[in-house]
Amino acid sequence: FHQPSDLSASLRSKREAERNAIGVHLDGRKKDENSDLLDVFNRPPQHEGVLDIMTRVANDGSILIHVKRNDSKWSTPAIIPPSGSSTGVIRVCSSRWPLVTKIAKVKDQKIRGAHATWTDNSDGVHLGMAPLESSVFELIYQVTVLSGLWGELSRMVTIMPRFLIRNESSWLDIDVKQVGAPDASRVLIKKGEAIPFYWFDNTLPELVCSRPTQARNKFKWSGGFDLCTLGMIPLRVRRIDGSADQLNLRSMRVNVELQPGTGGSGTTVSIRDEDPTGEGSLFRIENHSPFQLFVSQDGVLANPASMLLRNDTSLSCDMIQPGESTSYALDVPWRQGKYAGRTHAPMSELLLLRCALAPLS
Numbered sequence: 001f002h003q004p005s006d007l008s009a010s011l012r013s014k015r016e017a018e019r020n021a022i023g024v025h026l027d028g029r030k031k032d033e034n035s036d037l038l039d040v041f042n043r044p045p046q047h048e049g050v051l052d053i054m055t056r057v058a059n060d061g062s063i064l065i066h067v068k069r070n071d072s073k074w075s076t077p078a079i080i081p082p083s084g085s086s087t088g089v090i091r092v093c094s095s096r097w098p099l100v101t102k103i104a105k106v107k108d109q110k111i112r113g114a115h116a117t118w119t120d121n122s123d124g125v126h127l128g129m130a131p132l133e134s135s136v137f138e139l140i141y142q143v144t145v146l147s148g149l150w151g152e153l154s155r156m157v158t159i160m161p162r163f164l165i166r167n168e169s170s171w172l173d174i175d176v177k178q179v180g181a182p183d184a185s186r187v188l189i190k191k192g193e194a195i196p197f198y199w200f201d202n203t204l205p206e207l208v209c210s211r212p213t214q215a216r217n218k219f220k221w222s223g224g225f226d227l228c229t230l231g232m233i234p235l236r237v238r239r240i241d242g243s244a245d246q247l248n249l250r251s252m253r254v255n256v257e258l259q260p261g262t263g264g265s266g267t268t269v270s271i272r273d274e275d276p277t278g279e280g281s282l283f284r285i286e287n288h289s290p291f292q293l294f295v296s297q298d299g300v301l302a303n304p305a306s307m308l309l310r311n312d313t314s315l316s317c318d319m320i321q322p323g324e325s326t327s328y329a330l331d332v333p334w335r336q337g338k339y340a341g342r343t344h345a346p347m348s349e350l351l352l353l354r355c356a357l358a359p360l361s
Contacts, residue, residue: 065157069137072096078141078157085155086143087263089162093202094133136199138162140265161196162265163227165189165208168272172249173213176271179224180204188213189271197227197269207334210271212237212249222252225333227267230256231347234274234282234329238316250276251329274327281327283351287320294319296360298352300331317360328353 054066054074064077067090075092142158167174167189177186181200189195199206207224222235233254251274259266278284287293296317316331335345354360 065141067092067139067159069094072133075139078143078159080143080155080157085145087265088141089265090139090141090159092137092139094135094137134201134203136202138198140259140262142262160266161198163197163267163269164194164259165197165269165271166194167191168270172273174210174252174271175213176208176210177221178204179207179209179221194268208269210235210252210254223330223332223334225254225256226344227256227269229334230258230267232256232282233333233347234327235333236329236331238331248276249273251281251327253282254333274329276327278325278327283328284325285320285328286325287322290322291357292319292321294356294358294360295328296354297331297350298354299335319359 052068054068056064056066058064058079061082063080065080066074066077068074069092072092072094073096075090078088078090079086138161139159140162142160144156144158146154146156165176165187169191171191173191174189175186176189176197177183178200181204185200187195187197197208205224206227208227209221209224211219211221218239218241220238220240222237225233225235233256235252235254237249237251253272253274255270255272256267257270258264259268274281278286285293285295294317300316318326318328320326330350333350335350
């Protein structure tokens with residue numbers, strides 16, 4: 001975007017002479033041979049309005065690039081320093097007034113009631129020209145110096161999704177969505193595929209849950225996990241009716257790692273199924289006692305429905321027969337601190353386990 005000051009005068013003169021030689025060569029060609037060189041700038045834009053760009057210059061000489069989707073609010077800037085490369089994160093809201101959108105969502109929820117069915121009517125509600133959409137697109141940008149003759153003059157800005165979710169299972173298709181969002185917002189990830197992920201509603205927690213696509217109406221959504229917490233997380237997969245599943249599936253493993261070349265800003269989330277007997281799973285429990293064992297994650301109601309309905313349809317504890325082994329995973333892989341100012345619970349706290357000889361309650 002500009003010429004850095006660390007190039008010597010002789011090197012700059014040499015590069016300029018080489019570029020002039022290329023220009024003379026192009027001028028000597030027939031008109032019909034190079035007539036398409038600038039056609040790319042004269043063609044009608046494709047998908048006009050999907051991603052608009054605005055630039056301005058900061059006081060220190062940095063170039064700030066803002067992007068927006070359709071008629072939304074301009075995003076936080078991508079900062080291009082006076083020289084060198086850089087990386088960072090930008091958030092693009094679909095609404096021009098995110099605060100107004102949040103207030104409208106909360107007000108609508110109060111009118112409908114806390115237990116009302118969630119329906120998204122934001123597409124039909126307009127305030128001025130911008131729809132009150134609540135989705136948020138988190139993107140990462142990368143500024144690199146172009147190689148070749150034009151490297152000291154030009155740099156390239158690459159914008160890509162911040163979160164990529166990949167299905168590493170060999171036989172299982174997976175649904176993912178934002179925690180609290182309607183099932184209609186789910187995204188299907190077929191085995192071996194990878195997709196970008198964006199937030200459906202900025203008024204909801206920025207957590208992701210998943211479930212098997214096969215017989216999706218018979219499985220619960222897993223607990224929500226954070227896309228920015230690096231490491232491996234075990235997710236418990238449970239059926240809605242509490243019975244044993246027919247897919248021979250008890251848990252899934254989530255691996256959150258950094259995307260290469262993003263400067264620590266982007267993450268790749270890999271999800272795969274685990275063996276129900278615990279062979280090769282992240283955590284495995286073996287029962288070497290002569291008794292049945294009942295285990296549950298500490299801090300989670302193992303059977304909340306039994307306190308009201310006296311039935312076992314919502315069991316969140318696992319039974320292990322004598323001499324058997326099973327994979328162990330978390331019903332709640334992410335938990336906010338109980339007291340104000342406290343950060344989320346660490347993995348060492350989430351992995352605390354309760355064990356009993358009778359069903360836990």
